Amino acid sequence: MGSTLIIVKVTDEVWRGPGISLTARLTRAANRWLGIDGLAISFMGMPISTKDLLKLFRTYAREHRRPRK
Numbered sequence: 001m002g003s004t005l006i007i008v009k010v011t012d013e014v015w016r017g018p019g020i021s022l023t024a025r026l027t028r029a030a031n032r033w034l035g036i037d038g039l040a041i042s043f044m045g046m047p048i049s050t051k052d053l054l055k056l057f058r059t060y061a062r063e064h065r066r067p068r069k
Contacts, residue, residue: 004050006057007038014039 015025024039031040043050 004043006041006043006050006054007036008041008057009038 014020015028020039031037043053046053048056
């Protein structure tokens with residue numbers, strides 16, 4: 001069985017922030033080359049279902065979306 005991932009598009013400012021691991025930063029270029037342009041979040045060991053975490057992300061994004069210019 002393969003891993004389940006959610007790819008989250010984040011700004012360059014977020015990539016430079018303290019919450020991004022060194023591994024994530026170092027693998028960013030390789031992931032982009034593979035067509036993954038974002039932060040990959042794995043569900044391994046998480047006490048939440050894929051469906052529930054995706055719902056949480058969507059709710060957060062909807063509530064914190066910046067108005068378009």
